[in-house]
Amino acid sequence: xxxxxxxxxxxxxxxxxxxxxxxxxxxxxxxxxxxxxxxxxxxxxxxxxxxxxxxxxxxxxxxxxxxxxxxxxxxxxxxxxxxxxxxxxxxxxxxxxxxxxxxxxxxxxxxxxxxxxxxxxxxxxxxxxxxxxxxxxxxxxxxxxxxxxxxxxxxxxxxxxxxxxxxxxxxxxxxxxxxxxxxxxxxxxxxxxxxxxxxxxxxxxxxxxxxxxxxxxxxxxxxxxxxxxxxxxxxxxxxxxxxxxxxxxxx
Ligand code: MG
Numbered sequence: 043x044x045x046x047x048x049x050x051x052x053x054x055x056x057x058x059x060x061x062x063x064x065x066x067x068x069x070x071x072x073x074x075x076x077x078x079x080x081x082x083x084x085x086x087x088x089x090x091x092x093x094x095x096x097x098x099x100x101x102x103x104x105x106x107x108x109x110x111x112x113x114x115x116x117x118x119x120x121x122x123x124x125x126x127x128x129x130x131x132x133x134x135x136x137x138x139x140x141x142x143x144x145x146x147x148x149x150x151x152x153x154x155x156x157x158x159x160x161x162x163x164x165x166x167x168x169x170x171x172x173x174x175x176x177x178x179x180x181x182x183x184x185x186x187x188x189x190x191x192x193x194x195x196x197x198x199x200x201x202x203x204x205x206x207x208x209x210x211x212x213x214x215x216x217x218x219x220x221x222x223x224x225x226x227x228x229x230x231x232x233x234x235x236x237x238x239x240x241x242x243x244x245x246x247x248x249x250x251x252x253x254x255x256x257x258x259x260x261x262x263x264x265x266x267x268x269x270x271x272x273x274x275x276x277x278x279x280x281x282x283x284x285x286x287x288x289x290x291x292x293x
Contacts, residue, residue: 044211044219046237051144052278052287055213055239058146059276059287061093061139066150066290069109069137073152075129079111082135083122090139098138098145098216105260110136110149117245117253117262117270118149118207129155132165134272138216145216147241148288149274160248161269167199168246168271171224175242179277179284183234189226192244196224202251204270207262209243212276236281243274 047055065086072085087108090097097108105121112120112134113127120134127133136149151165174195178187196203209222220232224244247253249268256263264270276287 044232044238045213046235047213047239047278048237051213052239054142055144055146055276055278056287058095058139058141058144059148060291061090061095061141062137062146062148062276062288063291064293065089065137065139066135066148067292069135070150070152070290073127073133073154075127075155078124078126079120079122080124082111083107083109086137093141095139095141098140098147099136102216110134112261112272114269115264115267117204117247117264118272119260119262121258121260127154130157132157132161132269132271134270136272136274143214145212145214146276146288147212147216147274148276149243149272150290151271151273164201164246164248164269164271167196167201168244169273171195171244171246172242172273172275175244176277176284179234179240179242179279181234181236181279181281184229185220185222185231185234186226187228188242189223189231190228193225196244196246202247202249204245204247204253205251206253207245209241209274212239212241234279236279238279239276239287240279241274241276243272245270245272
């Protein structure tokens with residue numbers, strides 16, 4: 043069942059989302075060659091807890107850290123650790139926050155130092171695909187209008203969208219109905235209504251859309267080890283259109 047949120051609930055979710063956005067901003071500034079993903083995780087945990095919020099991913103199905111940190115060919119769910127970022131890497135950071143009963147969830151792929159033109163284009167295409175999806179997030183449209191807009195844009199640029207992982211409704215649970223695939227057919231799926239809050243999160247690969255999971259049982263990588271990027275926002279659909287709850291921002 044898809045639960046619609048009241049204006050007051052959306053305001054609460056905006057507070058959770060602001061903490062997500064502020065955390066991503068701190069990480070954006072900290073990301074440089076030499077820092078470890080465990081150090082980034084510690085920065086995020088400290089920020090989230092300083093806001094009297096909880097890192098939503100910590101302990102989720104046994105996940106051992108506060109953020110997901112996925113490098114290069116890693117798609118999602120990378121575990122922070124002692125690896126140091128190198129010039130030319132790209133790193134996808136996913137942040138989830140639980141605050142006063144509501145969740146916020148967002149992801150950004152950042153360049154580390156100077157990256158290849160191909161990597162830069164991948165980031166640009168993935169971020170833009172999220173906005174293509176948002177352009178369909180209006181009451182009266184169908185869910186897969188969002189999905190199709192993302193897929194169509196990504197594939198028109200010569201990249202592929204991951205099929206095995208999808209976006210989701212979000213609210214008092216981190217994962218609620220409906221699923222929000224990054225591929226689909228226009229005019230299909232549930233009708234969008236004011237009060238829906240969705241985590242829209244295209245995962246885009248340079249090569250094949252196929253992925254596999256590493257032996258740590260978490261890290262998802264592209265099957266052909268090509269680069270992958272991930273952009274996500276928690277988005278509320280209002281009467282007059284979408285509003286992003288997790289914008290990257292200063293405190
Ligand atoms: Mg998500």
